[in-house]
Amino acid sequence: MKLRIDSDPAKVASVRHEVEAYCQRIGLDDKACCNMGLCVNEALANVICHAYHGEAGRPIEVGLDVKDGRLTITIRDWGSGENPIAKLNHKHDPMTPGGLGMVCLRQLMDEVVFTPQPDGMLLTMSSRCRHNGCSG
Amino acid sequence: MVDLKTASDLVSSARQEGQTVVVAIRGDIDLHNSTELRTELLDILIKTSARKLVLNLEQVPYIDSSAVAVLVELLQRLRKSGGKIVLTNLQPRVRGLLEIARLDTIFVLVANEAEAQGK
DSSP, rough: OEEEEEGGGGHHHHHHHHHHHHHHTTOHHHHHHHHHHHHHHHHHIIIIIIITTTOOTTTTEEEEETTEEEEEEEEEEEEEOOOOOHHHHHHHHHHHHHTTHHHHHHHHSSSEEEETTTEEEEEEEEEEOOBBSOOO | OOEEOOOOEEEEEEETTTEEEEEEEEEEEEEEEHHHHHHHHHHHHHOOOOOOEEEEEOOOBBBHHHHHHHHHHHHHHHHHHTTTEEEESSHHHHHHHHHHHHHHTTSSSSSSSSHHHTT
8 A cells, every 4th residue: 555645733533533444454463553543643754853853744654565465654854854763862751842753653663764865855664464354 | 711712623622620621622633633633732731830731632533643742742841830631522533543662651541531531
């Protein structure tokens, strides 16, 4: 599945819902569907706030694919190219704002990779399907 | 008890009981509207000088990290004056994110508004 949106915060919820619906269709259990939706939500928020610094109307592409029992989600932006992981403290302080989105990704996904592009960033995150019968 | 007027649709009701303010929030809170919620709750705290903020989240199915940041900011503000935040009626996804953020032990979490009175 491929989705293309612009960097409008109002669009994040609809993508989250589409991701959760996709995860349901491929047979993930309810908790896994919610977790994947949350990870995409946080990744998109990170792109909007940090890669695009809140600028509206910039493109974001979201891709989802399931193969050999593994769900892979990609998020491509054409922003600043900063790697959010590099800015993240090793130990998350719950009372310090910021960084929670990346904490979610690291806790809920098996693998999170930021690949710098000549004109932005490609985030690839994947998780083994925790399911009621993941198809693909 | 005094009912408070609010400007945001995200707040379904708000009332003051002495130094406690009880606010019921509704809807998903994410990057799109967390700033609106922040403005509304800060306005309530400033107007009332409350030291205890009870947030009823029964009608909040989902929050993201931007909403969590608002809660943390409010808690830091209240703590400076010896205050606290009590969260009630948490739905599973909301509780789940608070656990990931390790805030489930920092906020006071209770089942309902009645329990919040004694906290």
